[in-house]
Amino acid sequence: MTTTSLPPSLIATLPGDHYTDPEVFAREQERIFESMWFCAARAAELDKPGSFRTYQVGRESVLISRARDGSVKAFLNICRHRGAKLCTEESGEVKRAFQCPYHAWTYGLDGKLVAAPNLTSMPDIDRTAYGLVNVHVREWLGYVWVCLADTPPSFENDVMGAIVERLGDVESIERYDIDNLQLGRRITYDVKANWKLIIENFMECYHCATIHPELTEVLPE
Template sequence: MDQATQTAWLARTLKHIEGGTTDQGEAVTRIAVQRYTDPAFLARERDTVFRNHPIAVSFSSRLAKPGDFVTHDHLGLPLLLLRGRDGQVHAYLNVCRHRGARLVTAREGCGRHRFTCPYHAWTYDDAGTLLSLPHEAGFGDLDKGQHGLVRLPAAEAFGVVFVLPRQDGDLDLDKALGPLKRDMESFGLSDHLVYDEREIGLRCNWKVVIEGGLETYHVRHAHGRTIAPMFLDNISVMERFDPHARLYFTKREAAKLKTQALDGLRVRDFGNPLYFFFPNLIVLVQPDHATVMITFPQGTDACMIQGAALIPEPALTEKARAHWDKNVKIFWDALDEDFQMGQSIQAGFRSGANSHITFGRFEHPCGWFHAALDKAMTPGAMA
């Protein structure tokens, strides 16, 4: 985030503190509960939103060296992600081109440049090329060049690996992520390292989890036992970069802005900038690191959370590990409160009590999110 934007954010925050206000939208938004419970609506989301937009699937530091690989299945597609000998991250469908068996069964590994199918030993290199197959003569004039692994577009930004889950697509992250990509890269996250990565299954619709990160209205009440004492109540700066958004969770330290010149100050010292990258990535910027949450639909009433901290250097000492463990615990403890609330909300949806839910004017980024979903699911819409 450039210094001019940081100064402007802090000025807006100070004005809200002095006036007891917060950013607000023009109107209240009503959303049908059916969007969270209808299998047909979920199928449309998966077939459009989660196929036509770049999706965060892993972290650059998990693929630090050529030969490093991870597998990923939360998108409903079996993925093999690897760092090739060319230094680039590649994504393939984790499917052998012979009979369709899963090519790589391990969750992760390193130093591997060849992958052999466990069924009939067809072997591929890290460029996806079919190198060899037993008893090749039995396949007549098989063209090995036409039987390489199916590649998907992949790219990296601010320490995160993105995949476009379409064989015929092009992935331009500068275009897809817009000015927020430059924002994120200004925080120096590209060379940060994954710390305490977790996967958590929840009994709620994926959108409920996203919405919990797009407003500060709930912090005082839902997080009363954890992070609420750190933050001012419902004071936030919110900006739309359709389909993405940028928010500011204002800490109590921001009250000190009343006595300071704003030029040269860092926003991350007075609150947490939160970046939402449509459709399912949230990055929370902390004073000395960032925390990441990626949400994948697994059913109308189920989702999978993939999350981690991105830290600036390896935690090689007990003191360093204690520091990061403390910070990560705060993150996950607060998220657990959100997750429990999300599961409660989903049960409420199923009760029939409400036909619609209501987002207040200071919850308007949730309305932005649903507007982006509608746009993305319009026939012919592409990222």
């Protein structure tokens, strides 16, 4: 492979196989999406106990819901009995519990196993031990953040720290009152491309004047 040194004004892209190699993609799932904090949802979408949303985080389906005490809970969206997907809808609301569509194992909003067919005849089943698998969760700036790692990195260092590094202090972003933003509309795109291409395109506006002239009219200099 021939490499060419670039002038300082240009930044090289990653090698081509970083966008197509399945092994690279698998490592990214493990080391990025399944190890770091992931901004998953707006907290306002979970507006009452029993409301829930499901998200794909790395290779796992994650169930995020509002508990009866008002806190946000996150679990792997997998029944502990035979591994069936617990919630098959992207969002919804349950009254008291989540029930597996396969064998009807039923879990409270706190993730504890509360009922199952013939459960009373299985005294060796610990309802707490066989509850849903918890996922680390935080609320900040009106968003719900989750982390799949067994031992998550420090939220204060990794997430809030990135704000401090960019803006100087956390208060610089909190003063925008982001907590009270309201979702106006959700548009979902299926893009046939590696995820890094989407991020790279989003993070630069060198193309904006050409592709989005209407945007440049309202952007500050």
